[in-house]
Amino acid sequence: MIKNLGVQLYSIRDYIKTAEDIRLSFKKLKDIGYSEVQTAGSGEISYEEMAEIAKECGIKVQGTHYKYSTMLEDLEKTVREHKALGTNLCGVGGGMRYMGTTREGVESYIKQVNKLADRLYEHGLKFTYHNHHREFNRLDGEDISIMDMLVEGLNPEKTSFVLDTFWVATAGGDVCQWIEKLKGRIDIIHLKDRGFTTVDYGAPDERGRLIQLDYKEIGKGNLNWDGIMKACEKAGVKYYCVEHDDYFIDNDPFKSLKVSADFLKKYMRGIENDR
Amino acid sequence: MIKNLGVQLYTIRDYMKSAEDIRSNFKKLRELGYTEAQTASSGEVSYEELAEIAKECGIAIQGTHYDMDIMENDLEKAVREHKALGTTNCGIGGFWNLNTPEETKAFIKRANDIADRLFEHGIKFTYHNHSHEFKKIDGNISSWDMLVDGLNPEKTSFVLDTFWAANAGADPIYWIKKLAGRIDILHLKDKGYTTARHVTQDNEIILEITEVGSGNLNWDGIIKAAGETGVKHYCVEQDRNFLSGDPFESLDVSAKFLKKYM
Numbered sequence: 001m002i003k004n005l006g007v008q009l010y011s012i013r014d015y016i017k018t019a020e021d022i023r024l025s026f027k028k029l030k031d032i033g034y035s036e037v038q039t040a041g042s043g044e045i046s047y048e049e050m051a052e053i054a055k056e057c058g059i060k061v062q063g064t065h066y067k068y069s070t071m072l073e074d075l076e077k078t079v080r081e082h083k084a085l086g087t088n089l090c091g092v093g094g095g096m097r098y099m100g101t102t103r104e105g106v107e108s109y110i111k112q113v114n115k116l117a118d119r120l121y122e123h124g125l126k127f128t129y130h131n132h133h134r135e136f137n138r139l140d141g142e143d144i145s146i147m148d149m150l151v152e153g154l155n156p157e158k159t160s161f162v163l164d165t166f167w168v169a170t171a172g173g174d175v176c177q178w179i180e181k182l183k184g185r186i187d188i189i190h191l192k193d194r195g196f197t198t199v200d201y202g203a204p205d206e207r208g209r210l211i212q213l214d215y216k217e218i219g220k221g222n223l224n225w226d227g228i229m230k231a232c233e234k235a236g237v238k239y240y241c242v243e244h245d246d247y248f249i250d251n252d253p254f255k256s257l258k259v260s261a262d263f264l265k266k267y268m269r270g271i272e273n274d275r
Numbered sequence: 276m277i278k279n280l281g282v283q284l285y286t287i288r289d290y291m292k293s294a295e296d297i298r299s300n301f302k303k304l305r306e307l308g309y310t311e312a313q314t315a316s317s318g319e320v321s322y323e324e325l326a327e328i329a330k331e332c333g334i335a336i337q338g339t340h341y342d343m344d345i346m347e348n349d350l351e352k353a354v355r356e357h358k359a360l361g362t363t364n365c366g367i368g369g370f371w372n373l374n375t376p377e378e379t380k381a382f383i384k385r386a387n388d389i390a391d392r393l394f395e396h397g398i399k400f401t402y403h404n405h406s407h408e409f410k411k412i413d414g415n416i417s418s419w420d421m422l423v424d425g426l427n428p429e430k431t432s433f434v435l436d437t438f439w440a441a442n443a444g445a446d447p448i449y450w451i452k453k454l455a456g457r458i459d460i461l462h463l464k465d466k467g468y469t470t471a472r473h474v475t476q477d478n479e480i481i482l483e484i485t486e487v488g489s490g491n492l493n494w495d496g497i498i499k500a501a502g503e504t505g506v507k508h509y510c511v512e513q514d515r516n517f518l519s520g521d522p523f524e525s526l527d528v529s530a531k532f533l534k535k536y537m
Contacts (some may be wrong), residue, residue, distance in 0.1 A: 133482060136491045137468040145491070154448045171482060172466025174493035176446070194444025196410040213406060213443060222409045222417070224446035 001233060002268045004259055006036030006062045008190065010093075012253045017044045026057035028254055030274065031084035033261035038188060038241050039064045039085065041091070047081040054085075062239040063089030063128055063162070063188050068098070071116055071127075078226075081121040088121055091128030091162055091186055101140050103149075110153035117158040129154065130162040136171035147173075151182065160185050164243070166192035166215060171224055176224065179231040187238040189232055190266070195221025197247040207214060215245050217256045219263030229267045240264075276535045281311030281327025281337045282528060283462065283512035285368075287522050288410060294328060301332035303523055309491035311458060312433075313510050314360065315338045315368070322356040329360075336461050337400055337508040338434070346389045346400070354396045362506075365393055365436055366383040366401030373418035383425035388429035401433035401459060402426065409443035411436055419445075423454065432457050436512070438464035438484055439490055448500045449491065455504035462512045463497075463533070465490030469516040483516050486525050488532030489526055499534045509533075 007029060009016060022057060029037070035061055042050045054061055061244045064087065071078045071090065075117035099109040117127040126145065135147040151161075161195050163186050168175045219225065232240070242260045249255040282304060284291065290300045304312070304477040312334050315324045331338055339362065346353045346365065373379045380420065381413075390400035402522070408419040419438050435458050437447045451458065467490025469483045488494065511529045 068516075138489075155487075166444075169441070171468075172438075172441050172491035174446070174448065174491075174496060176448075176494045177496060196407075218412055219415055222444040224444075224449045227446060227449060 002034045002229070002240045002264060004060070004215070004240075005033055005258060005264060005268065006038060006060075006241040006242055007034045007190075008038045008040060008241050010040035010065070010244070011244045011257060013040065015253070018043065019045050019049060022267065023053050025106070025254075026053060026059050028259060029257070030058055032254065032256065034242070034257065036060045036061075036239060036241070038062045038063045038239075039066075041065075048084045051084045051086065061085040061087045063087050063091055064239060065093040065130065068092045068095065069274040070110075071120070075123075078120070079125065082125055088125050089128050089160070090125045091130055091188075093130050094132050094134075095129065096134045096146075098130065099146060101146065102135055103139050103142065106139065106146055106149045107153070110150065113144075113159065114153070114155045117148040117155055127159045128162050128220055129159065130190065131164050132167045132230040136173055137169070151185075156185055160186045160187040162190055162241075164188070164190040164192060165223055165228060166190070166194050166243075169194050176231045178226045179228065179235050180219055182233040184236060186232075186237050188241050189237045190241050190243045191260070192216055192243050192245075193218045193223050193225075193260075194220030215247050216240060217244065217249070217263070218260035220259065225263075225267075230245070276300055276496065277509045279310045279335070279508070280308055280537065281313060281335075281460075281508055281510040282309045282526060283313045284511050285315035285340070286511070286513050286526060288315060288318075288376070289457065291350075293318075294324060295452050297309070297325065298328050298332065299499050300523075301328060301334050302416070304526070305333055305524065307527045307535070309397075309526065311335045311337045311508060311510070312461060313337045313364075313383070313508075314341075316340075317356075322389055323359045326359045326361065334394050336360040336362045337510060338362050338366055339529070340368040340403060340462060341365050342369070343367050343385075343389070344377075346393065347385070350392055350396075353393070357394075357398055364401050364432070364480065365398045366403055366460075367406050368403050369408075370515060371407065373422075374393040374412060376413045376416075376421065379412065379418040379421045380425070383422065386431065387425070387427050390427055394430040399459065400431045400501050402428075402431065404436050405439040406443040407491070408454055409440070417506045432459040434458070434460045434462055434510075436462040437497060438462070438466050441466050441492055448496045451506070452456065458504065458506050460508040461497075461506045462508050462510050463491050463529070464489050464512050464514075465478060465494075465529075484514050484515065485516060486518070486527035486532070487511060489528065494536075 014021045099106045193216040467485045
């Protein structure tokens, strides 16, 4: 059961440039059913100022997609900004460019992240990793995927996964199975559907890709949401975060986010369940 | 548990040009561990001749991907050729015009009519999916939902394609369970980064059809669900992206991976 619905702010990246923009957009989010957010930068203002606006609008910050280099080079700033935001989940949107697909590359990234997670943890913060599809690539010459390596190597106590349902499905992964596998290790789940976009269906391209299959409002694609929600509950997922990268209804991310929120209502605690 | 492993002959379409070709390549399939085949066409020979060669090589025919127009307009021929092949599964590889509820309803009616006529001869109509059926065409209803709802469960069955379902974002295990008793043939096809490692100009590595076990589908879960829901035939299909450009090499890898389920 989803208690509070969140949104990854990347979805409305074009509407959070200035303080005034952010205030307006946060209010809009509240109106359509979102009471939590995960950040993706702070636009033109400081995280401290963003935190103020969020508070004022009744929006809680679930976690961040933060700059990896800042975490490494300026721990003090990282900790300060996360404290200001009121979240202990300090994450990256991905790390493939640091890893590559060799065993050495992936192992050295895992080592670096675990060291960083140790330092963050001293300040009460957890490092979070958000996957795309590329993590489901096998290591060069081996039968193990990069995702398998991360699951095996990252410290389960001081890191957690922001599992992205769309990207797992895109890679052919079984979303429910991955949620079960990561039991206790997903603080935030990214809810993102995969289906046919409003672009008309055409023939596959020369590589056979059906390019019209892409991000969809939750419920408008084909992911098994009943199964996913059940698995999340069993796995102890704390925060639910809708992310919609592109292909919005009438090019308006708020319209798409509203459709997603409306669909997800059935998974939210209703009055009848509180009795 | 897979009893006999099959292959969709579309996988080796370039190796079936003559009777001699077919014979030597069916023998190759046997050596790799395949004892069943689903036809994609009969190539340069007649279905009767194809059936002879299959028999001679110890390959049983699971079913066909056949021509819907022949089923409709020349039932006698369709029945005769399926009897010759020794299969009761007469199917199509897919139907493309399912873009609206009206189109889909019209197709369902046509397919059910054909299925009625085939069933009088002991033959079932089978439908093999791609991804386009998973497009939502009526609110949250997809043409796939309509097919599942509308096709006669007694006289038709689904050839569920694991890759194309997963490609659409659908959960193959969910659909195998939902279609319990309605899948006679399951198409085993994996989705993952190909061994060919196609890299495009924008440096994107292509997620594609790959050997079973080399991609990311949940095979333990899929085979278990298939066993529990009465799937009769298992059929490996790989459309493209072969190891060293050789479909037999890819089929070998898939068969070896699937051994643990046999």
